[in-house]
Amino acid sequence: MELIEIINTAKQLNVREAMLENSTIKTACLNGLQMNDVSATNMKISDANLSDLEICYAQLGGAYIHSIGLPPEGHPNYDANARQRPLKFEDCYLAGSTVTNCDLSGVAISNCNLAGTTINGILVEDLLKAYHK
Template sequence: MAGSKITNADLSDLEIDGAQLGGAYIHNIGMPPESHPNYDPAARQRPLRFENCHLEGSTLTGGSLKDVEVTDCALTGMRINGILVEKLLEAYAKSIG
């Protein structure tokens, strides 16, 4: 599927295992926006699950990470709004004693 483009698709419950996604551009993911004919203000997207995904050098921009949990992941060099996550975690650890 290299070079393919999927547009306006419902990929609910899709499982991708063992794929190489280098260079992929994934955008506008979630429920249909208010301007879309299938918009439903009561609809809520079910959570996505990423396991053993190597996202080194990747960028997440302009989305929602509300209630996201990151567990047992290498965070070296990861930044949130320009702040190193390692430094944030160090400061948090000091604050709780």
């Protein structure tokens, strides 16, 4: 396998039918990057600005999404006055997923199957029944 290093330069790459396994991209601008029909298993993205990211028709089984939001206090880019724009999940299969230690204030859930969904161990269906009595 050939190693190609692109350092401190501006390039536009058109990559087709390529195997880029175990490649590393650090301190790079990928604005406008488009990927289609790719395998990216075990891919890791960290310390990234993914604002306006769109993931469509993707299989994310086993994905571990964590520490999402604005930089925390102590981070060089922390801004106490900054507010993150909301995220939007639509037409997603999240059955069996876990949401832990997340700020869900102001979250709106509509037209979703909530069967078996619990909040702090209490079935949402039971909460809704109790609320509507």
